[in-house]
Amino acid sequence: MARVYPILKVTVIVLWSAFVIAPFLWALTTSFKTANGVTGGPTYIPFVDYEPSAAAWQGLFGGGGGSIDIAGPFASSMVVTLSASIVSLVLGTLAAYGLSRFSYKAGPIGNGDLTFFFVSQRIMPPVVLAIPFFLMLGWLGLLDTIAGLVIVYVALLLPIAVWVMVDFFNTIPRELDETAMIDGCTPFETFWRVILPNSVPGLVVAGIFCIIFGWNDFFFAFTLTFTQTQLLPVAIVSLNSSVTPWWSLSASALISVAPLIVIAFFVERYLDKGSIGGRK
Amino acid sequence: MTYVLDNLTVKQGGEVHLDGLSLTLPSSGVVTVIGRTQAGKTTLLKVLAGLIAPSSGSLTSGGENLLKIPAWRRRVGMVYQQFVNYPHLTVRDNITFPLKRRGMTKAAMEEKLTYVTELLGLAAFLDRRPAELSGGQQQRVALARSLVKDTEVLLLDEPLVNLDYKLREQLRDEFRRIFHASDNRLVVYATTEPLEAMIMQGQVVVLHEGRVVQAGDYREVYSRPANTMAATIFNDPPMNLFDARIGNGQVQFGPDTALALPAHFAALPSGDYIVGIRASEATLGDEVPARVALAEINGSTTVLHLDLPFGSLVLERDGVDPHAIGEQVRINLPTERFFAFDTKTRNLAAAPAGD
Numbered sequence: 127m128a129r130v131y132p133i134l135k136v137t138v139i140v141l142w143s144a145f146v147i148a149p150f151l152w153a154l155t156t157s158f159k160t161a162n163g164v165t166g167g168p169t170y171i172p173f174v175d176y177e178p179s180a181a182a183w184q185g186l187f188g189g190g191g192g193s194i195d196i197a198g199p200f201a202s203s204m205v206v207t208l209s210a211s212i213v214s215l216v217l218g219t220l221a222a223y224g225l226s227r228f229s230y231k232a233g234p235i236g237n238g239d240l241t242f243f244f245v246s247q248r249i250m251p252p253v254v255l256a257i258p259f260f261l262m263l264g265w266l267g268l269l270d271t272i273a274g275l276v277i278v279y280v281a282l283l284l285p286i287a288v289w290v291m292v293d294f295f296n297t298i299p300r301e302l303d304e305t306a307m308i309d310g311c312t313p314f315e316t317f318w319r320v321i322l323p324n325s326v327p328g329l330v331v332a333g334i335f336c337i338i339f340g341w342n343d344f345f346f347a348f349t350l351t352f353t354q355t356q357l358l359p360v361a362i363v364s365l366n367s368s369v370t371p372w373w374s375l376s377a378s379a380l381i382s383v384a385p386l387i388v389i390a391f392f393v394e395r396y397l398d399k400g401s402i403g404g405r406k
Numbered sequence: 407m408t409y410v411l412d413n414l415t416v417k418q419g420g421e422v423h424l425d426g427l428s429l430t431l432p433s434s435g436v437v438t439v440i441g442r443t444q445a446g447k448t449t450l451l452k453v454l455a456g457l458i459a460p461s462s463g464s465l466t467s468g469g470e471n472l473l474k475i476p477a478w479r480r481r482v483g484m485v486y487q488q489f490v491n492y493p494h495l496t497v498r499d500n501i502t503f504p505l506k507r508r509g510m511t512k513a514a515m516e517e518k519l520t521y522v523t524e525l526l527g528l529a530a531f532l533d534r535r536p537a538e539l540s541g542g543q544q545q546r547v548a549l550a551r552s553l554v555k556d557t558e559v560l561l562l563d564e565p566l567v568n569l570d571y572k573l574r575e576q577l578r579d580e581f582r583r584i585f586h587a588s589d590n591r592l593v594v595y596a597t598t599e600p601l602e603a604m605i606m607q608g609q610v611v612v613l614h615e616g617r618v619v620q621a622g623d624y625r626e627v628y629s630r631p632a633n634t635m636a637a638t639i640f641n642d643p644p645m646n647l648f649d650a651r652i653g654n655g656q657v658q659f660g661p662d663t664a665l666a667l668p669a670h671f672a673a674l675p676s677g678d679y680i681v682g683i684r685a686s687e688a689t690l691g692d693e694v695p696a697r698v699a700l701a702e703i704n705g706s707t708t709v710l711h712l713d714l715p716f717g718s719l720v721l722e723r724d725g726v727d728p729h730a731i732g733e734q735v736r737i738n739l740p741t742e743r744f745f746a747f748d749t750k751t752r753n754l755a756a757a758p759a760g761d
Binding site: 307 | 476488
């Protein structure tokens with residue numbers, strides 16, 4: 127058994143890695159093929175199996191007679207996702223600290239109900255929100271604008287931030303807050319000087335969730351914009367035509383997933399920082 | 407300036423933590439608050455720190471209402487049972503944290519830091535994070551942070567309970583030395599262990615179910631427990647208590663056991679009483695037959711749980727003395743060490759002289 131286990135472990139890791147990495151390799155090779163290269167049967171090795179061509183990549187950035195430049199939507203997606211994530215993280219962290227540490231009462235409604243109210247926003251199917259959002263942005267004159275999308279995305283991401291951060295703050299012993307107050311911190315200083323510096327792992331997780339959900343949203347990006355503003359997921363889908371352009375779709379899929387991979391590598395070290403509170 | 411706690415009640419979510427507690431604490435010295443878990447010790451300390459607002463009652467000092475002052479302006483120090491330090495700060499920054507909040511100058515801060523780190527032997531660890539220290543060192547950092555502030559009140563909530571035995575003994579002695587070194591600071595030390603109260607000396611407050619059972623000098627509480635509850639809480643193992651009948655020059659336990667009436671019971675009217683004897687004062691001997699129900703060896707003492715004809719008794723004796731379960735032994739109950747409590751009120755009726 128003792129010898130079987132390491133072998134089993136390596137086998138599982140290899141299989142799982144292949145399962146995860148294979149689609150990327152597939153997309154990568156496809157993105158360097160021409161139409162004939164894609165339809166002419168499975169080929170994998172450049173220069174041997176097929177003649178690589180950068181046409182798909184050039185086409186995505188307006189070159190090679192292509193009809194689209196994906197750089198604009200990429201930048202818009204970046205701005206919308208990051209702005210909405212930052213706003214959600216700031217508001218969500220403050221709200222979560224309040225919900226975790228202070229008692230609120232409005233008739234029969236208490237902290238638990240408030241927390242559930244936030245989380246329940248994500249239980250609702252997004253389609254329910256499409257018409258209200260459309261009308262509200264219309265009244266504000268913010269349809270088809272970056273600002274309008276940021277507002278809507280904050281509404282979508284805030285519950286995630288609150289949910290993750292309430293859970294995180296609940297794992298920090300209250301005695302830490304109490305000690306800070308005894309040491310002369312007002313409630314806000316307690317939050318700012320003691321709790322926040324010890325919340326980096328929670329903030330990272332909440333931030334990643336916000337960025338992933340914001341970056342990948344298609345539904346609202348699609349329903350609330352027309353011609354002036356276009357986000358990356360919508361731009362990618364609009365590449366599709368009567369003949370599916372697998373080469374450009376593969377290239378754009380890689381572009382769209384790249385920022386998330388970069389973030390994942392960057393923040394990974396924060397994700398397994400041990401528990402807080404000085405206990406061993 | 408003494409601290410006057412009057413009729414303090416703390417209720418949280420239907421649970422009563424303090425139940426009309428009234429108490430006067432001196433302005434300096436060590437006061438040990440002793441009680442079992444859930445007796446209200448932590449709640450009492452948190453009210454003193456300003457962390458819990460009581461539902462009713464008052465806390466004043468020299469006529470000033472302390473309840474109006476929030477925790478961050480109350481100027482107390484507190485050490486918890488868990489080792490609470492700021493995980494993101496080094497030991498140095500942990501200790502100087504309260505001083506910075508107060509806007510103390512760098513030079514003054516450095517002087518205080520040096521004093522307190524030498525006092526507690528932390529000089530070697532100043533640049534480490536709390537997580538890199540052992541439990542005992544972490545608790546010393548927490549104590550250092552409380553001491554460095556020079557507060558008038560220092561609260562300690564079972565600070566040694568999470569430490570191993572050896573360290574506990576060592577820190578206990580250090581604590582007593584430090585607490586008694588200053589004569590303008592009130593130290594309130596909460597514990598479940600009578601031994602700690604005896605070692606800390608000073609005043610004792612026995613707490614049970616959110617009320618004060620007895621308050622007084624530690625020697626007084628030990629030698630004259632106000633009632634059976636105080637006798638149980640302030641003795642470890644708890645004092646043995648039996649229903650007994652006093653009269654005809656005898657103390658009668660159950661149908662078969664009668665012992666001669668000791669001199670200090672002579673003035674008691676005849677009748678039913680609860681008679682108590684400390685575990686450490688019953689001895690193996692020849693008077694009363696007993697069966698060993700359980701035998702524990704605790705370091706240097708042996709604790710026997712015995713079934714007597716009229717109840718069960720815990721007997722503690724020095725030395726390692728193994729006994730088999732079920733073994734028949736005989737014991738002596740020295741009557742001159744008997745306590746008598748009233749059956750109804752459970753208050754002390756007579757105590758042995760000269761403890």
